[in-house]
Amino acid sequence: MSPSLLRRAFALLPLMLPACGTSGASHPATDASLARVSLADASGPTLAVTLVPNPDNVVSAVATVLVTGATHLVITVDDGGDGGVRTTTVRVTSSAMRVPVLGLTPGVTSRVTFTATADDGGRTSTGPIAVTMGPLPAAFPAITVHDHGLGAQDHVLLGILHFGTNFSAAAIVDRRGRLEWYRLGGAPSTFGLDFERTPTGSYTVFQSGTAGFFEELDLTSKLLRRWTAPGSALGLDGHEFSIGADGHALALVPTVHTDDTRPFRATGAAAANVLGVEIHDLAPDGSGLRRWSSWPAIGLDETTADVFAAASEPLDALHPNSLSRLADGNLLLSLRHTDTVLKIDAATGKILWRLGGARSDFRFVGDPAGGFSHQHYVRELGNGDLLLLDNGNLHDPPGSRAVEYRLDEAAHTATRVWEYDDPLAGFSLAAGSAQRLGNGHTLVSWGFTGQVAEVDAAGAALWNLGVAGCMVYRAIAVPEL
Numbered sequence: 220m221s222p223s224l225l226r227r228a229f230a231l232l233p234l235m236l237p238a239c240g241t242s243g244a245s246h247p248a249t250d251a252s253l254a255r256v257s258l259a260d261a262s263g264p265t266l267a268v269t270l271v272p273n274p275d276n277v278v279s280a281v282a283t284v285l286v287t288g289a290t291h292l293v294i295t296v297d298d299g300g301d302g303g304v305r306t307t308t309v310r311v312t313s314s315a316m317r318v319p320v321l322g323l324t325p326g327v328t329s330r331v332t333f334t335a336t337a338d339d340g341g342r343t344s345t346g347p348i349a350v351t352m353g354p355l356p357a358a359f360p361a362i363t364v365h366d367h368g369l370g371a372q373d374h375v376l377l378g379i380l381h382f383g384t385n386f387s388a389a390a391i392v393d394r395r396g397r398l399e400w401y402r403l404g405g406a407p408s409t410f411g412l413d414f415e416r417t418p419t420g421s422y423t424v425f426q427s428g429t430a431g432f433f434e435e436l437d438l439t440s441k442l443l444r445r446w447t448a449p450g451s452a453l454g455l456d457g458h459e460f461s462i463g464a465d466g467h468a469l470a471l472v473p474t475v476h477t478d479d480t481r482p483f484r485a486t487g488a489a490a491a492n493v494l495g496v497e498i499h500d501l502a503p504d505g506s507g508l509r510r511w512s513s514w515p516a517i518g519l520d521e522t523t524a525d526v527f528a529a530a531s532e533p534l535d536a537l538h539p540n541s542l543s544r545l546a547d548g549n550l551l552l553s554l555r556h557t558d559t560v561l562k563i564d565a566a567t568g569k570i571l572w573r574l575g576g577a578r579s580d581f582r583f584v585g586d587p588a589g590g591f592s593h594q595h596y597v598r599e600l601g602n603g604d605l606l607l608l609d610n611g612n613l614h615d616p617p618g619s620r621a622v623e624y625r626l627d628e629a630a631h632t633a634t635r636v637w638e639y640d641d642p643l644a645g646f647s648l649a650a651g652s653a654q655r656l657g658n659g660h661t662l663v664s665w666g667f668t669g670q671v672a673e674v675d676a677a678g679a680a681l682w683n684l685g686v687a688g689c690m691v692y693r694a695i696a697v698p699e700l
Contacts, residue, residue, distance in 0.1 A: 264289035264335035264343040270320070270350055275440040276401045277353045280320040282333065287314055289335035289343070294320055297330045297347070311335070319438035321391075321700065322399040325355045356403070358386045360669075361687040364396030367680065372662060372673060372696035374399065376422075380411030381689045387411035389424040391700065396684060399700070400438055412457035412692050418464045420700075430454025435462070438700060448472045448499060449507040456496065458540040468501040469550070471539050476514045480534060483519055484527040492533035493519070498542065498550060498563070510550070511568040513537055521557040521577050523593075523613065541596050546603070553597040555649075558590070558613070560597050560605065574605070574626070574633055581626065586635035588614050591622060595666065596652035596693060604636060608651040608663065617646050621653035621663045639663065639678050644670040652693040664694035 267285040284292065292309045309318055323329050330347035360381065372394060380387045387404030388411060402424050404411060412425045413433075421443055423433045431454035433446040446468060448455045456471035463469070474495040480487035495513040502508075522536045529535075538555040545551050549571065550563040559576030563569070572580040575590050583590045591609035598606050604625050611618045620640035624633040644665040651666030656673070660681065664671045671694040673682040684694070 263341040264337050266333065266335040266343045266345060268333045268345050268348065270331060270348045272350060272352060273319070273440055275403075277325045277355060278321070278323050278398045279400050279438070279440075280323060280331070280350050280352075281439045282318045282320055282331075284316045284318055284333065285314060286311055286316070286335050288341065289337050291336045292316075292318065293334040293336060294318070295332040295334070296320065296323065297332075298324045298327055299329070317437075317439050317441070319400070321438065322393065322397050323350070323352050325352050327352060355398075358384055359388070359401075360386075360689045362390075362392060362396050362398065363685045363687070364392075364394070365683045366394060367682060372656060372682070372698075374697050374700055375662070375671070375684070376414050376416065376693070376695045376697060377664075377671075377686065378411045378414045378425075378692035379686055379689050380404075380692065383688075386689075389414035389422070392684070394682065402434075402436065402440065411690070413459050414693070415461055415695065416697050417462040419462075421462075423460055423462065425455075425457035425460065427457060428454075431457050433457075433460045446470070446501060447505075448501075449505065456539060459542040461543065463544070466503040469542055469544065470499045470501050470507075471542055472497045472499050474512070474514065475533055478519055478536075480519065480527070483522070483524075486530075494533050494535050494537065496537055496539045498552065510565060511552075511563050513539075513554075516570060517554075517557065521559065523556060523558055523576075525613065526556045541598075543598055545599050551597060551599060551605075553594055553607070555593050555595065555610075558592050558594070560594070560607070572628070574624075581631050581633040583624075584632045584634040586622075586624075586633075588620075590633075593649070595650060596654075598654070600655050605633075606653050606655055606661070608647075608653045608666070610647050610649060610651065610666065612648065619644070619647040619651070619665060621661055637676070639674050641665065641670070641672060641680070644668050644672070650690050650692045652695065654695055656696055657698075662694055662696050664691045666690060666692065 265287045269283040270280055273279040273281050289311050294307045296305045328349055328351040330349050332347050334344040336342050375392050377390045388401045390401040391399045405426050415423050421435050421437050423435050425433055435443045451472050453473040456473050459471055461469050474497055475492055477490040478493045479489050480491040497509050498511040500508045500510050540555050541553040543551050549565050552561045557576045560574040562571040574581050592613040593610040595608045600606055604623050606623045609620050609622050620638050623637040625636050626633050647666040647668050649667055652664045654662045660673050660675050662673050667690050669686040669689045669691050671684040672680050674680050
């Protein structure tokens, strides 16, 4: 768009602006002068901005930006002393952009300034735009941080769930614990499970219901698409969903089959309903290709005894909870209820090996615990090792830790090379994650305890976060939003 055409658009802009205020009752009205238009001479940047609160949360706003002649947009937020002055730089990718302004303070009027900058030093600023945010939802838990000054992560994605109230949210916090963005789970049966950033910078959030699905959003809360499981009445499993650089998604799809549970439980039946799982490759056009099925590849003889003791129907015999692609292109699947990690051939669906459980292909070396139990979030590291959160339900006594193993496929050994446990966090019954950061530190979510820690290789805690009264399914650090 040429500068002259852009100026004509600016002339019409006041007629196109929405009435001052917000689209939801949770936001008080904003200042009456909501739009700012700044024009430079023909050789400099031109800039027009409209700023409104994000209708889906009270810690962010959405800017509609018209700009020419600039390469970057500098956003400065002044919370009036409450949160200090913060600056974010965004690359200009088009003449019309929707830009999120994150980390605003609930209940506070912030003043946001937009400055368009050019490579030749030209600058155009809107001047401050005032926007007032509403209060956080009453059910939103308190988030506290203790920073020892050495933590490295910039932003952390949290999947939050409170079992008592069924409150759930996907949330992003910075290293100070400032809430930058969130997406509340829908009612009444949503679980705060997998929340991930995609290679293109969008985000996927699980929503449950009659059939589970994933929303793909940007940080303006715009719904980009809804991912479902073609042909499945149960939908997608919420424990893991990851979109690759090619736009395809790896997904877990629950299944139900019948099996004879009489050899394993006193109340067993000859044709009991049993939960299984399939791995699907979902294409951007919505079509799906089944890559693997647990049935009949994995029998009930691999399910741990405590699972049969639970009175669940259908029987949750496997409980898949993490899925990722290995460096060689094959798949890595964690099954909590068999204490097993599987390597699966992505092309044929053949199980290449089992680590842990009743049919392990590996012997654990240097591990006093003799392996892991009811694990979560298994990932391959750059050196080929595996890192996971060992919930340790069946250890004696039960105890949780982050643990790293080095596999020797020729010798069939899994050698423990590193672990970290936190006596303050205690035992985590379920959930959690362990992520190796670029600086060698490890970010650990202790799942049910609601505690998160960044630790160094020696096990020294560098940063701690707590979510009051809630489970943190995973904590995943990302360097940028």
